[in-house]
Amino acid sequence: MIMRIGINCGHTVSGKGCGAVGLINESEHTRLVGYALMELLKEAGVEVVDCTIDSAGTKQEYLEKAVITANTNELDLFISIHFNASASHTGHGVEIYTYKGQAYQEAEAVSRHIAQLGYKNRGIKAGDNLFVIRKTKAKAMLIEVCFCDNRKDVDIYQRTGGYRSIAQAVFNGVCGGGKGEKIQSEAVSETFEEFVGKIAGKDWRERRIVLPSIVVAQAMKESARGTSELAREANALFGIKKNGWTGKTYRKSATEQRKDGSFTTLEHVEWRAYDSFEESILDHNDYIATRSTDGGKTLRFGPVIGCTNYILAAQYLQECGYATAKDYAESLINDYIEKHNLTRFDDVTA
Ligand SMILES: [Zn+2]
Known part of the structure; x- marks a missing residue:
């Protein structure tokens, strides 16, 4: 001592x-x-x-x-x-x-x-x-x-x-x-949450695309609170693949879950890269608002857009194929939104 x-x-x-x-x-x-x-x-x-x-x-x-x-x-x-x-x-x-x-x-x-x-x-x-x-x-x-x-x-x-x-x-x-470790993880997660929550909240008030609690939960989960390789090297908080993106990209492997529950790794996947976390958050919302696989006739994430109920929004993301992990929606709801009271970022009044 x-x-x-x-x-x-x-x-x-x-x-x-x-x-x-x-x-x-x-x-x-x-x-x-x-x-x-x-x-x-x-x-x-x-x-x-x-x-x-x-x-x-x-x-x-x-x-x-x-x-x-x-x-x-x-x-x-x-x-x-x-x-x-x-x-x-x-x-x-x-x-x-x-x-x-x-x-x-x-x-x-x-x-x-x-x-x-x-x-x-x-x-x-x-x-x-x-x-x-x-x-x-x-x-x-x-x-x-x-x-x-x-x-x-x-x-x-x-x-x-x-x-x-x-x-x-x-x-x-x-x-x-001991005690110190706990204080740190809480302090850091809170500041990351606040950072993403502020940007997601402002964008929600302006464009009403993805509910802020959902955006913050996704960012926390997908980027390990801003510490993942994609976050560090590409300022990307969400792991969105290139998919028509004309900006810069970052290349790394991807792990996906197959329908039978087993996992597979794809090599050399191109991911969207950004100049800042803020750009990543706004592009994530753009992506949800515009993603289509039939030339724009139907929006892939249509039910998510403007949804004011975090449980439904998380389930819609999963159903619309945002992530391959089978427990994605459940994890957003239980491990992030409810555990960290992320609904405090949601302003659902019209
Ligand atoms: Zn010095």
Whole structure:
């Protein structure tokens, strides 16, 4: 059990030693994450030593002050929080630096928990050249949460709950499972739900195509709450095959259930790919509104369109062949809509 942890919110606030400025400001977000993390640790009964330095005359002075603060306290663990940046702005993912790249348990767990939010896991690297890693006496890790100058990473950061989710992920990694794990999965699912619910709700009010609770349940189920390969690589929350789509596509295999209940895998299936989750959600509704296999004479998902009853809408999706899985409708209703009270996104008044 870790008793005393030093937290360094990376960099000074401004001037000498301040952090990277990308789409978001590193110095600002290291503090948001770090102070939220300190609160979680204190609530869990861990003693926290704030090793944050807001201003210094030089970058070296900032680093030395942080290390002195860490070393004058007998710490069990020292954590420095940072956001990455790359010259081409194309770098993405989470990485952690430790002394000689030691993959000790807390470091591995932190990178895993952060990666679970949808970031690429770049792993644990040797941080011997980093002053705060080399000079601190306690076991130390420097977390590069994600790239603050990369659109994709910042999108993940914002839609998965920002600094709160990162603080929770670090806390879970450091303090282990149990209560923390539960808090995180609830926090993350709620923010994903809210994100999809807002877009689906607005589209429902404007176009009345698919009931929002259904859209949110489908997105949660089909994309594993925004963490599936299609979601990460193609911003696709629903797994809609190319089918006449003229936009970009992403190629991967597909698993389907045959009529006899057995499963089969199709290789090299082309899936619709998007620039954002929002585009994916709106295209999903377009697809339901327009999909036809007889040149437009009949709409394949006609009964789903405008249906205000989530149980019927889920059953119609299944009957109209939206998914091959036999328990698709039942799962949308039981595992998602009712379990997570998704009808709160439905505004069924005319
Ligand atoms: Zn930094």
